Amino acid sequence: MKTEKNPQKTTLIYLLISVGIVVLLNAFIFPAFLRPQITEADYGTFLTQVEQGHVKSVEIREDEIGFTVKDEKGNDKLYVTGRLDDPELVDRLYQAKVEFSKVIPRENSPLVNLLLTWVLPFLVFIAIVQLLSGRLLKKLGGGAGPMKFGKSNAKIYVEAQTGKTFGDVAGQDEAKEALQEVVDFLHNPQKYREIGAKIPKGVLLVGPPGTGKTLLAKAVAGESKVPFFSISGSEFVEMFVGMGAARVRDLFKQATAKAPCIVFIDEIDTIGKSRNASGGGIGGNDEREQTLNQLLTEMDGFDADKGVVILAATNRPETLDKALLRPGRFDRRVPVELPDLAGREAILRVHARKVKMGEGIDFNAIARATPGASGADLANIVNEAALRAVKLGRSHVLQSDLEESVEVVIAGYQRKNAVISMKDKLTIAYHEVGHALVAAKQSHSAPVHKITIVPRTSGALGYTMQIDEGEQVLMTKEQAFDKISTYMGGRAAEELVFQTVTSGASNDIEQATKIARAMVTRFGMSEQFDMMALETVNNPYLGGDTSLLVSAVTSAKIDEEVLRIIKSAHERASRILEENKQKLHELAKYLFEKETISGEEFMAVLGA
Incomplete structure (x- = not known):
C-alpha cells in the first residue's frame, strides 16, 4: 500500500511561496527589467547638449525632462534631468531643431493595474506551481498530483x-x-x-x-x-x-x-x-x-x-x-461493547501471538485484574510487558512483566526516586493497610491481590489492588456498601492511629461519593426514594456527565441520603479497624519495611 500524502497541505505551501514570489517580483524584479537604462544628468549638461546639437529628441513631463543623445557610435542613450522654471526652453529647442513634445499624464484604470501587476502574475505562478507540485508528489510516491477540489481522501x-x-x-x-x-x-x-x-x-x-x-x-x-x-x-x-x-x-x-x-x-x-x-x-x-x-x-x-x-x-x-x-x-x-472476562483473556492471547512469551503465563489472572479494559488497553498492556522485558535484558515476557504492565496502565510508572519522609511513608502504610483490612473483614468484598506504598506517576502514593474471582456483571446493594466501606478504611486508619486526617483520602472520597450517589439516584438502593429515577447519564459510552431529573428540594434530600450512606460506611470501617487494631499495627509495620506485599502475604500475616 502506498503512503498517503496530503496534496492540500503541500499545495498550500506552494501557494504561499508563490504569493511571496509575486510580491518580490512586483517590488524589485519587474521594475528593474521593464524600465530602460536611463542615466541621470544635471540641467546644465542638458542645455549644453542642446546647444551642441547632440540632442535628438526631448520629452517634457510634469516633474522631469527626458532626452535622447546620440553617442560616438551612433547609438541612442537616454538621459533624464529635473525640470526647472525655464521660459526660454521651448525657443532653445526650436532653434536647435530638436524634436520635442509634452507628455500628458494619464493614469491607467485601477482595475487594469490590479490585473497586470497582481492577478496575471499570480495566475501564471499558480499554473507553474500546480504543474511542479504534481510532478513532485508523483516522485515522492503520493501520485496525488495537484490539489483536486472535491476529491475523496479515502x-x-x-x-x-x-x-x-x-x-x-x-x-x-x-x-x-x-x-x-x-x-x-x-x-x-x-x-x-x-x-x-x-x-x-x-x-x-x-x-x-x-x-x-x-x-x-x-x-x-x-x-x-x-x-x-x-x-x-x-x-x-x-x-x-x-x-x-x-x-x-x-x-x-x-x-x-x-x-x-x-x-x-x-x-x-x-x-x-x-x-x-x-x-x-x-x-x-x-x-x-x-x-x-x-x-x-x-x-x-x-x-x-x-x-x-x-x-x-x-x-x-x-x-x-x-x-x-x-x-x-x-x-x-x-x-461493540467492552469485553467480558473470557473476551479479555482471548484478546490478550491474540496480542501475545506477536510477542515471545515465557512459560507459565496466566492470562486469566491478567484478565481478572483488568475489569472494564478495552481491547486497546489490553494491547497496550502486552506491549508494555514486552518493553519491560527488553529493559531488564530478557528475550521473552514473564508473568511479572504482565502484572507490572497492568499497574503501569492503571496507575503509571513507579517513582523510585521520589523523596518521601519517614512520617509520611508510615502514614501511607497505615492508610493502605486500612483499605485492605476493611476489605478482608467484609463478606462481599473482592480478595486483596496486592498492597504497595511505592509512588506512581499518576500521583498515587500507594494503592491496594483487589481482584474478583470471576466476572461481576451485577452489583448487589451489599457489595456497593462494602466498596464504600473499603474506600473509607484509609481515612479511618489515619484517624485511629494518628488522631488526625490527611489529604491522601481525596480519591477515596470521590469514588465513594460516586457509588453512594449512584445507589440513590440510579440503582434504586435507597429506602427513602425506592425505585424512583432521579438522574440520567448523558453519554454512557464516554462516562459522560449525569443530569438530575428532580427539583431543588428533592436534590437536597438526595444529598442528605448520600451523606447518610457515607457516614454509615465510615462508621463500619472505623469499627472493623478498632476491633483489629493489633493486626493493623502488625501489617502496617510489615508493609513499611517491604513497601510491596502480595495478597497471599497479607492474608498470611492477618491469619497468623
Whole structure:
C-alpha cells in the first residue's frame, strides 16, 4: 500500500511561496527589467547638449525632462534631468531643431493595474506551481498530483490487503456474528436475491473508544476479499463550503465503480450530528449540514444489491441525526461493547501471538485484574510487558512483566526516586493497610491481590489492588456498601492511629461519593426514594456527565441520603479497624519495611 500524502497541505505551501514570489517580483524584479537604462544628468549638461546639437529628441513631463543623445557610435542613450522654471526652453529647442513634445499624464484604470501587476502574475505562478507540485508528489510516491477540489481522501485497500480477518478479532463474538451476514452477502449475493432479502445498506458500529470498531470493519473486508474504502468523518469537512458534499459524491462514485466493496466511515458523528442540535442559522454549520444531506442522498441513490456496503463507527450514537438512522440507511446497529472476562483473556492471547512469551503465563489472572479494559488497553498492556522485558535484558515476557504492565496502565510508572519522609511513608502504610483490612473483614468484598506504598506517576502514593474471582456483571446493594466501606478504611486508619486526617483520602472520597450517589439516584438502593429515577447519564459510552431529573428540594434530600450512606460506611470501617487494631499495627509495620506485599502475604500475616 502506498503512503498517503496530503496534496492540500503541500499545495498550500506552494501557494504561499508563490504569493511571496509575486510580491518580490512586483517590488524589485519587474521594475528593474521593464524600465530602460536611463542615466541621470544635471540641467546644465542638458542645455549644453542642446546647444551642441547632440540632442535628438526631448520629452517634457510634469516633474522631469527626458532626452535622447546620440553617442560616438551612433547609438541612442537616454538621459533624464529635473525640470526647472525655464521660459526660454521651448525657443532653445526650436532653434536647435530638436524634436520635442509634452507628455500628458494619464493614469491607467485601477482595475487594469490590479490585473497586470497582481492577478496575471499570480495566475501564471499558480499554473507553474500546480504543474511542479504534481510532478513532485508523483516522485515522492503520493501520485496525488495537484490539489483536486472535491476529491475523496479515502484510503483504498484492494482485495484482502487490510491484512485482518475475524481470527484477529477476539472478545466480540456477538458483533462478528452480526457482521457475518455482510460477509456472506458479498460472497453469495445470489441466494439473498432469490428469496427477496435485502442486505442493509448501512451498518453502524457503536461502542466505547478502543473496543475494536475499526478492526472489525477491516476484518469484514478481509473476510470478504473485496476493496475497502476507509475515511474519517473529519476529512469531509473543509473550510470551503460545498467541499464536503463534493467529496461524498466522489467517494460513492469510486465505490460504485469498484463494487462489490465496503466503505468505512470512522467517527461518523463528525458529520452526522443531529441538525436540530446546531439550531440552524446563526451558530449552525452549513458546510457540515450540506455534507450530511449529500450523504443521505447518496445512500438513497444507490442500490445495495450492487454490493456496496457502508460501515460506520461512532462512540456517540445519541448525537446522530435521526434521518441517518432510519430504515434504508444505517438501520443495522451492531454494539461493540467492552469485553467480558473470557473476551479479555482471548484478546490478550491474540496480542501475545506477536510477542515471545515465557512459560507459565496466566492470562486469566491478567484478565481478572483488568475489569472494564478495552481491547486497546489490553494491547497496550502486552506491549508494555514486552518493553519491560527488553529493559531488564530478557528475550521473552514473564508473568511479572504482565502484572507490572497492568499497574503501569492503571496507575503509571513507579517513582523510585521520589523523596518521601519517614512520617509520611508510615502514614501511607497505615492508610493502605486500612483499605485492605476493611476489605478482608467484609463478606462481599473482592480478595486483596496486592498492597504497595511505592509512588506512581499518576500521583498515587500507594494503592491496594483487589481482584474478583470471576466476572461481576451485577452489583448487589451489599457489595456497593462494602466498596464504600473499603474506600473509607484509609481515612479511618489515619484517624485511629494518628488522631488526625490527611489529604491522601481525596480519591477515596470521590469514588465513594460516586457509588453512594449512584445507589440513590440510579440503582434504586435507597429506602427513602425506592425505585424512583432521579438522574440520567448523558453519554454512557464516554462516562459522560449525569443530569438530575428532580427539583431543588428533592436534590437536597438526595444529598442528605448520600451523606447518610457515607457516614454509615465510615462508621463500619472505623469499627472493623478498632476491633483489629493489633493486626493493623502488625501489617502496617510489615508493609513499611517491604513497601510491596502480595495478597497471599497479607492474608498470611492477618491469619497468623
